[in-house]
Amino acid sequence: MDIDSHAEELASALGVDKTEVKDDLENLLQYSVPIDEAKQSVRRKHGGGTTESVTPESVSIRDISTEHNSVNVTVRVLNVGTRTIRYQGEDNTIREGTFADETGTISYTSWQDFGFEAGDSITIGNANIREWDGNPELNLGANTTVAFADETVTVPYAVGGDATLLELEPGDRGQNVEVRVLAVETRTINGRDGETEILSGVLADETTKLPFTDWQPRSEIEPGASIRIEDTYIREFRGVPSVNLSEFSTVTSLETPVQVTENAPRMAIADALDAGGMYDVEVVGTVLEVRDGSGLIERCPECGRVIQNGQCRSHGAVEGKDDLRIKAIIDDGTDALTAILGTELTTTVYGGDISDAKDAAREAMDKEVVSSAIAERLEGRLYRVRGNLSVDEYGANLNADEFERFAESPHDAATAALLEVEQ
Numbered sequence: 001m002d003i004d005s006h007a008e009e010l011a012s013a014l015g016v017d018k019t020e021v022k023d024d025l026e027n028l029l030q031y032s033v034p035i036d037e038a039k040q041s042v043r044r045k046h047g048g049g050t051t052e053s054v055t056p057e058s059v060s061i062r063d064i065s066t067e068h069n070s071v072n073v074t075v076r077v078l079n080v081g082t083r084t085i086r087y088q089g090e091d092n093t094i095r096e097g098t099f100a101d102e103t104g105t106i107s108y109t110s111w112q113d114f115g116f117e118a119g120d121s122i123t124i125g126n127a128n129i130r131e132w133d134g135n136p137e138l139n140l141g142a143n144t145t146v147a148f149a150d151e152t153v154t155v156p157y158a159v160g161g162d163a164t165l166l167e168l169e170p171g172d173r174g175q176n177v178e179v180r181v182l183a184v185e186t187r188t189i190n191g192r193d194g195e196t197e198i199l200s201g202v203l204a205d206e207t208t209k210l211p212f213t214d215w216q217p218r219s220e221i222e223p224g225a226s227i228r229i230e231d232t233y234i235r236e237f238r239g240v241p242s243v244n245l246s247e248f249s250t251v252t253s254l255e256t257p258v259q260v261t262e263n264a265p266r267m268a269i270a271d272a273l274d275a276g277g278m279y280d281v282e283v284v285g286t287v288l289e290v291r292d293g294s295g296l297i298e299r300c301p302e303c304g305r306v307i308q309n310g311q312c313r314s315h316g317a318v319e320g321k322d323d324l325r326i327k328a329i330i331d332d333g334t335d336a337l338t339a340i341l342g343t344e345l346t347t348t349v350y351g352g353d354i355s356d357a358k359d360a361a362r363e364a365m366d367k368e369v370v371s372s373a374i375a376e377r378l379e380g381r382l383y384r385v386r387g388n389l390s391v392d393e394y395g396a397n398l399n400a401d402e403f404e405r406f407a408e409s410p411h412d413a414a415t416a417a418l419l420e421v422e423q
């Protein structure tokens with residue numbers, strides 16, 4: 001049902017103007033209030049009754065669809081994340097996570113504390129369904145009941161919220177990780193309550209590394225420390241997943257040091273793109289093309305952006321600073337991305353530094369000789385690229401820390417990759 005239909009239904013039930021009802025609803029919905037709660041609030045405002053008398057259906061998770069208004073369901077609590085949201089000037093603590101039964105999983109938001117924890121088996125009465133990202137989600141509110149189930153609900157999923165860093169994806173809530181702190185720094189930011197100190201840095205475990213932010217600095221988080229963090233939430237930060245510690249997260253020091261990986265996980269490009277960006281990842285693929293904007297380039301001295309014909313988009317006419325860069329399209333047969341190599345790696349690949357490149361350009365009276373030489377060297381060959389992958393509106397860019405010819409029968413593999421692309 002869209003907001004118009006909801007407004008129409010409410011307006012006729014209450015005998016008031018539809019536009020007014022719709023304005024009220026829209027106002028509440030923009031604060032992420034679930035539609036059923038919003039309708040009740042509007043109903044109360046106009047002196048209507050508090051609930052519709054509908055008996056919800058008892059269902060399995062697999063059968064829950066956005067067509068349902070509300071349901072009864074018996075589930076296992078896989079995890080519980082806690083978060084504060086500010087609504088109409090007040091902080092409200094909500095709980096979010098995932099429920100499961102033997103037929104599937106569903107995410108939930110609980111607008112009050114029913115006291116359940118990860119691992120509990122519970123029967124929920126009258127949970128509202130709302131659509132989130134095209135999928136149904138359970139909303140537990142004032143009209144919902146929660147009772148402990150008589151028997152444990154057995155589920156084919158991991159219970160408790162423990163995860164490796166590699167498993168985490170933006171949007172995950174109530175996750176627990178055991179990690180080593182690789183780097184940490186204190187920063188002062190301008191938050192909604194004025195200036196606040198936060199911690200940010202890098203965490204690692206056996207699977208990978210991820211950046212983190214601790215919004216309420218904790219003393220256990222120091223370089224080299226092995227810690228267990230419970231109740232984190234994962235956000236996307238500059239195109240990669242980032243571990244966030246809220247006021248509800250707990251940090252415990254671990255006696256046994258957490259083993260950390262020296263290597264980045266090697267992944268198929270399609271899988272890395274599906275993950276929505278990764279902090280440290282390695283792919284092996286063929287350089288299909290060295291893109292425009294590679295070779296000898298000029299940057300704005302103010303902002304570092306690449307400039308064209310002495311013009312910066314932000315700073316107008318500027319005296320450009322010479323630099324070397326490569327933007328190479330890498331394809332491994334599953335998908336493609338753009339590897340971006342900075343000055344140092346480009347110097348290695350080109351076999352000369354900025355002044356060598358300028359000499360070559362001057363001699364040929366053409367800057368393009370530099371990118372041509374690079375293209376000649378790279379195109380059609382297999383490379384291993386390691387770095388930070390961001391996937392956003394600017395495309396899939398892998399900012400390379402390492403870029404190396406891949407030795408395993410490169411000719412065969414490159415040919416195979418090219419054939420796969422052409423098919």
Ligand SMILES: [Zn+2]
Nearest residue numbers: 300303312315
């Ligand atoms: Zn500029």
